[in-house]
Amino acid sequence: MVDLDSIDIANLIDAWHPDIREIVPSLDEDCLIEFIKSVEVTNFPISKYKEVLNFTNTQECEQILYRILREKDHSNFINILKERDSLHPRFTERGSSIEEISELVKKGDYHPICFLQLNNKIYIVDGRTRFYCCIFYNIPAKVRILYDYEILNKCNIDKKS
Numbered sequence: 001m002v003d004l005d006s007i008d009i010a011n012l013i014d015a016w017h018p019d020i021r022e023i024v025p026s027l028d029e030d031c032l033i034e035f036i037k038s039v040e041v042t043n044f045p046i047s048k049y050k051e052v053l054n055f056t057n058t059q060e061c062e063q064i065l066y067r068i069l070r071e072k073d074h075s076n077f078i079n080i081l082k083e084r085d086s087l088h089p090r091f092t093e094r095g096s097s098i099e100e101i102s103e104l105v106k107k108g109d110y111h112p113i114c115f116l117q118l119n120n121k122i123y124i125v126d127g128r129t130r131f132y133c134c135i136f137y138n139i140p141a142k143v144r145i146l147y148d149y150e151i152l153n154k155c156n157i158d159k160k161s
Contacts, residue, residue, distance in 0.1 A: 008036055008114040011126040012146075017054050019118055020125075023148060031155035036144065041112045043140035046131075052115065054123045055131065060087050068136055077136050078102060081129060098129060105133035113141050118148040 009032045013024055049055060049065075056062045064084045071077045081098045096104070104110040113127030113134075124131065125146070134141040 008126045008144075009033055011114070012116065015123075015125065017123060019121070020116060020123055023118065023152065026156050026158055027151065028155045028157050032151075035151060035154050036114070036146065039144040039146060041142055041144055044113070044115070044143040044145075045140050046135050046138065049131070049135060052122050052124050052131075055128065058087075060084075065132075065135075068132055071136065074102075081132060084132070085129070101129050102133050102136075105130055105139075106137055108139075108142070110142065113143045115143050115145045116148065116151075117145055 009029060012020070012032065013027070013029060015021060015024065056065050061084065064080055064087075067080050068077060071080060078098055081102070085098060101110065110130055111127075113130050114125040116123045116125050122145070127141075127143075131141055
């Protein structure tokens with residue numbers, strides 16, 4: 001069984017975005033697992049998808065989002081997600097196909113998407129496929145929002161020294 005909380009942490013630690021990269025060196029990875037598990041799961045309205053700064057990082061992803069926002073057919077939607085996956089392959093095997101992820105999101109039975117609120121801006125850490133599914137199904141996304149001040153208060157290596 002894949003530990004999805006560990007994938008959230010790995011994606012936070014290995015984040016490419018320069019804003020996130022700034023805080024990563026000060027974080028204790030062992031502390032993060034307990035911290036992430038303790039964060040309350042909330043609903044994020046999909047109408048606010050534009051507030052997630054790093055949701056679509058490339059022109060191709062912008063086009064994929066544009067197509068998903070207009071798509072009505074489930075099979076076409078799945079094919080668009082597969083196209084996105086081929087453009088941006090996953091570094092870690094999750095154990096679920098895109099079809100399975102889609103069904104889990106539709107049923108509301110999925111691992112929460114992981115967001116980071118850093119300097120009052122929202123970044124996605126893990127769960128883009130799940131987020132695309134929420135947008136397609138027009139349902140609020142189940143998320144854990146990690147707040148920078150909470151992470152740094154609990155898991156700051158420098159503070160523990």
